[in-house]
Amino acid sequence: MNTATRLPRTAATTGRASAADRHSRVGTRELLACVAVAGPLWVGVSIAQVLTREGFEPTRHPLSQLATGSLGWLQITNFVIAGILATAGAAGLRRVMQGTAGGVAVPRLVRVIGIGMVAAGLLTMDPADGFPVGTPEGIPETMSWHAYGHMLAGSVTFISMIAAGYLLGRHFSRLGNRKLAIASRVAATVKLAGDAWAMSGGQAGPVTIATGTTVMFALLAYVALHYRRTV
Template sequence: MNPRDAPNQGAVGSGGVASRRSTSRVVLLRCGLVAGPLFVVTFLLEGAFKGSGYDALRHPVSSLELGSHGWIQVANFLVAGVLTIAFATGVWRSGHRSGGVLIGVWGAGLIGAGLFTTDPVNGFPLNTPDVAAYTTSGALHDGFSLPGFLALAVAQLVLCRGGWKWLTYSLLSATAYVVCFGLTSSAFNQTAGLIAVGGLFQRITVTIGWAYTVALAIRLLRRS
């Protein structure tokens, strides 16, 4: 073998490794295109056909875990959580480490919400009080969910750099997300005038957050 060929072979090898890493990052980022839409479509369909006293305007998405066919929402949480953590890894590998960690917390929150069933709230399931007694499972459900929601809000601020259009979108998205999350929390804490629309505000909050992750995935994929 000609010694002069060695550097060229090394360069080819390095290029192959870089290409594989780039392909892996793209696959991980594409998980961000799937997680949100899959989660939203699933809970919308399940909420529409749940029956048994479930009201999508009044009751939270997590309440879909309760009653008949509750396993569907459990699986929805777990699948979305795994896809989100994969996406977070892609964000990390794209150079946005803080943002990747925050989105990873959101993914972990989804998985925790699936592993631990929520408590009844706002009268669902039927014949339960508006504010039921806390159980260990319900406390763990909230203990995972709340940090996840907050992490996604912070992620929108941390990842806002990149031109005035992206900055404007990120700030508007974060603001709307936080406002709707606050209204959701007030509704589920039995604030008069909001109880009947707590589920609606939560759905708006979740949809805003997922829309941001999809937009972020598209942005990073274009750069890749």
Template structure:
């Protein structure tokens, strides 16, 4: 099946199933992330971003989490392409796809160890390898797509008179942009890590709600 510029093997998959993928992507990602955050030795959710979980022996769990959530997000984009009408119909699916691609790239290019994690890493260790720089680029691609998708979907909902979801989409995009900018500028300070964790949870909640809303009429 072809979704504008992106070819995705979704032929034969129902629209409801594709949107269901978007509904479950966020809760699954957050559950796996938090399950690791509170069980991995040395991980502090107020100091370490989720990406660091891809390091160490159990790092494959977070890598798999990135892959699965990325594929589910791309499936959601196909479902949105089938159900969106009017404003946002073209660009919203493309931008959600960019978010999914960013997650897949984050799995291929994991973040460098940092801030004492995994155990044995110096607390002041902050070197950035080529791989680590690639991870930052992957995040920039994915998060830029997500932010833009929120704003495009907001325009879509305004065009069809759904003010509540238009406002929610706009707020999500603005807050996520602020949190990502703060993380990039804050050099890993606790307030910026916490704010970004909350923004990630909000963004996944947004995707769940949007896909659930479109699934009702699919």
């Protein structure tokens, strides 16, 4: 009698557990898709504006400068949406990387990247160096509070990208995935070198910053898709 009553309960419990597992897998795949989309979305929308915004010169103006002027809302929205996607997607990375080298730090860094992008979008740069059209040439003598906030948010985001890249290199090295380990370290180094070049006053600094950022976003998107296939 006792055995007969226990069997249905066990089956029901197993059924609930299986349903929960399926729900968790679906949620994880969706979260990882957020990470995969965030970077390419931001890069794609930025490039579209570079090609169409009058007066914008990528060798002189950083992509963040697109958030100024009458059409600046496009880049602000781009920053915010991509940042929200990255922030949400960090939870998916935490699930699939749990218990591995970098399994705690990398998702946290991706979350910081997302939050930093939202902040960088809302805290815009000042018009400068001829953009938007009609702005005097050169850098303004004084900066607004939100321009300083943008610089801080950008710095935190870029440092987090570099750290995430090197930690992903360690992560995949421990897992025996040599190709992804190398790719992760190369991406982080490209970002580090590009930012260092720009900060040192190197020619076409905005291009090297944008290149490093694009490479790191590509890496994070690939890692998210890599793990999405295993869920």
